Amino acid sequence: MIDRIAYDEASKILTVTFRENGKYLYYDVPAAVFDAFSKAPSAGSFFNAHVKDQFRFIRDPERKRFGPYA
Template sequence: MHYFNSTAINAARYEMATGNLTIWFTSSGQGYDYPGVPSYIWNGLLSAASAGTYFNLHIRDQYAA
């Protein structure tokens, strides 16, 4: 589990074997699964200057939640 200093994303977990990314949002506190996410997307999220912006550009609407 990785925790973010973000107004949009509280935490995320990535399962390398399955490519399943789970993201917990600060607004709802709920976790949402994004299947089939490549590891480079996960690494990009971890290194992004803004986790929320990265999510909107590279994950949201790209992978089914």
Template sequence: MQRQPVTSSNVVSIGYDPASQTLEIEVREQAIYQYFDVPADVSDGLLRAPSHGKFIWANIRDRYRYQRVDQRAS
């Protein structure tokens, strides 16, 4: 999945696949998470949010099923 870099203290990049409604988030802890069945408006809200981390905690984490899919090389 193609992700776009974002300016954030905790989030490195964000990607979204509308066909599968999968949201992919790369975080600074060198991990990538995929969240499933995420509506497009939630993904759009994340990209527009002034704080990506706060948006994730308030609107995504603990609301959507997810899995850790990759760990970047250090």
């Protein structure tokens, strides 16, 4: 389940924070995708259709490997 999303327009990085899995950074995301994502009636459905498998991503490099997500 998606907890929150954020976007850095200068770097075109979309950050998606999942309640159970932590934070992921998606690269080269157009601002229009973030705008539509933030207005979508279902964040999960939008993510699956328009973000997942569409952009290069990494798991948040600042997250500790072990222990609870903070």
